Amino acid sequence: MKLQAAGKSSKWFVYQKIVIVFILFLLPLISMNIWLNYKGMSITKHAILNSSLAGASFYSKQLDKEMFFIRNLQLQLLNDKDLQKLSFRGSMLENYEEVELIDQVRDRLSTLMVSSEYVVSTGVYVEAVGKTISTASGVTNTPNGEMKLISSLMKEKPKPSFYRSGNRIFLIETENNGGIWSYIEISRPKLLEALKEIAKLYPESEVLLGNKELGTVLTTANKMKESNEVLYLTEDKSMHDPNAPEMKKINGVSYFIVQNDVSSLHLSLLMYVNENEITRPLSQFITWFYTLFIIAIIVMVLYSFSVNLMIHRPLSKLVKAFHMIETDNLNIMIDSKTKDEFHYVFNSFNNMTRKLKNSIEENYEQKIALQHSQLKQLQSQINPHFLYNSFFNIYMMCKVGDSDSAAELSQKLGSYYQYITRSGADEVPFYKEYRHALDYCDIQCIRFSNRIAYEYEGISGVPPSISVPRLIIQPIVENVFEHAFEDGMMEGMIYISTDYREGRLRVTVEDNGNLATDEVVEHLREKLVMDSKYIEKTGLINVNNRLQLKYGLGSGVFISRSEYGGLKVELIIMDQKEGA
CATH class of the missing domain: 3.30.450 (Beta-Lactamase)
Incomplete structure (x- = not known):
């Protein structure tokens, strides 16, 4: 079925109604906008002043907190x-x-x-x-x-x-x-530097620190006399709200003055700004407002003539096509006679309907559901024995007085369970997933009384933008601890490394265990190539299935013999964005 472009019609479309209503309201809106312009200038002026008050208050509180902090440290020292x-x-x-x-x-x-x-x-x-x-x-x-x-x-x-x-x-x-x-x-220079940071809030503003008894202690102004005048003008706090800026004239120049207390030093912090610096940008706003308003009318008229031809008609074709998609009719194609952006949209729509039809026929929805359920299943596999043993290890460390190891194990254990139990996106940045696997290694090495250790390489070569499914590295490392060292070997070693080249991310986990015979390695390879519907969805196999479903051929888990004598597991992800 092919759709042709809609011809002339007597119906009033939405875009036509918008243009007509805009024209009808244009004249009264002009007068209304003039009033709103002046009202907006007043509001903007007060907003700027409130912003200056908030900025100065923030910096003064930071300075006050810093001085309180130093005083508290001094009292603790005594x-x-x-x-x-x-x-x-x-x-x-x-x-x-x-x-x-x-x-x-x-x-x-x-x-x-x-x-x-x-x-x-x-x-x-x-x-x-x-x-x-x-x-x-x-x-x-x-x-x-x-x-x-x-x-x-x-x-x-x-x-x-x-x-x-x-x-x-x-x-x-x-x-x-x-x-x-x-x-x-x-440090007097550091205090002055802090005042200068506050003065940067507005051009031609100055900041001083002082009180009536001591006068101006510090100021960013070149003339101390000017700062003293501002200080004495603001001493009578009963004449104004201390939480709002006030305007004072000094030598014929109007200044907005913001005052805050630095109670730790019993001083006042004052910022004064030339009023012209605040109002000058607003005075130019009126001219620009009328100019832009006239230009907007001209643009709207021209736009109303062009929108029907260039956008409305092809968009109408696309809307009709989507209406037919809503009726589950996927046997639809949109014919395009132009070579503009809509030509690309129409072709993309045609490709979408064709691929959607094929995907439905290939049970694509079932595969997505399977992938999601496998992820949730793996995330929920919190081994209670692992938790009990960890608590027992903490208990024994506390009994023998090894508080440092107990604290380290508690921190690692908390970080581990926070990561696997928290809700959120199914994908995480690679460095977080890698860090989680290392936390697991730290916990296990402590639990095994350091008879098992691990070495790892950094991930400096992996782009920080790469995200991976959650919990894909830890099951591989967990498999090593559970199976590679079952005979209780005293010098077990695990080697973890990463590599990224030409859009392919590789994570390698190797061990020096002596339990992985050639028959075991071959058996694991056979299980990894079996269809995911007939095997257990845990451990290495679960990770392999998730990666193949998400990233396609070339991705997954690959087993071989390690040069250290044990098992070598390679996790490979083909970065689709890099390949594109």
Whole structure:
């Protein structure tokens, strides 16, 4: 049966109704859109300001959290048992024990310094031993320059949230009635760099950090005077909502000012933006709006004449053809007289109907159902003995005090069962499937008390875009553990490698077991070539059937003798995308 293009008709098609309705509403829409344009400008302006508020608030909270984090680490340092021991016992310590405690404290100080990019140096003064321990100057007897500097800063009353010495910023805390001083120098360049990141939110914006008592502590502006003026203009918080931007004039220029508190330092973070930078893009919007509106009308008129000839008629043929497909009539062909894109669509439709008919006749639907059921069956095969034995191994490790091995086995076991039980797509990236198989090897090697080991190669040569069916490598490795080393050999070895060349992915699993006789190898080969309907759907055979169904000839599982003396299993996938 062949369909011819639809001729002239008196019916009103959807595309014609759309064009007519558009024209009828065009004139009132012009006036409405003018009003919406001005309304939209106002909304956009507020949205931009709210965006600036959100951006500045985010960065200020990040900075505040970082300072809180550093302060918490400093307080934890003061309660460190080694530091407390050094302070309480002091001169009663033997030289060796004193040196050991000082080294422990130095390690803790080094850890604190690398915990944040804002920390320049950190140190402690221990009165009982008369020494300062610092990441900057090491272990030094007192009095010294570092102690004198900190001592002079601590005289400031009342105690501030932080201390300043010239351009240097310190966080200082004490413990044991002044027997221990902890001091951390904060990087002024890093703080300024953080402010500059906030200033990048808008052109011609500046950011400052300060308060009424201290004035401007840090600012991205070139002129400190301008920053001080902005700071004093925003001190009266009762005059505005602190969670919303406000507009102030400075030297005749209007600025939108966003204020956030950095409570860890008892400072305010202010970002001020020139109003013209926000409104300039919006002022150009009106001209462009009218220009584009007129162009849209012209394009719509031309489009309405061309859409019927170029799209509607051939599309009508395709719709009719699909209606016939819905009636289960697959004996249909669409005739095309043009050489445009619809010619390709019509030919593709014809090929589709022909292939669909052939596929149905060849029980294609049954094969897809079989493939899906096999995947779900394999995924549900969670071996209870494997789980029980693993828990027993964890129990025995805990009994003997091997907490590290127990923790490692628990982590690997959790990762293993999370992977095989979670729902989701039937296909996963190859590297995840490969990592899952290695997790299984780790678990088994721990369970077998390390009398079995494995070696593997990386997958650097495999394209990261390749996806494979879930659970195709682990059954092969599981087969090795269950059958290759049944005689209890003490030096079992498994070798896992990957190779990708010209669209073919190969995963090789070999062992040095001595149980795979030539008869066993030949028997496995025969089972792999048997029809999938008459054999058990587990292990190597299940993987072979799934790969052949999905990727066609050339893919599957192949058995041979390994050069290490045991069995060699090769899993091959022909990458259809690469071949295309």
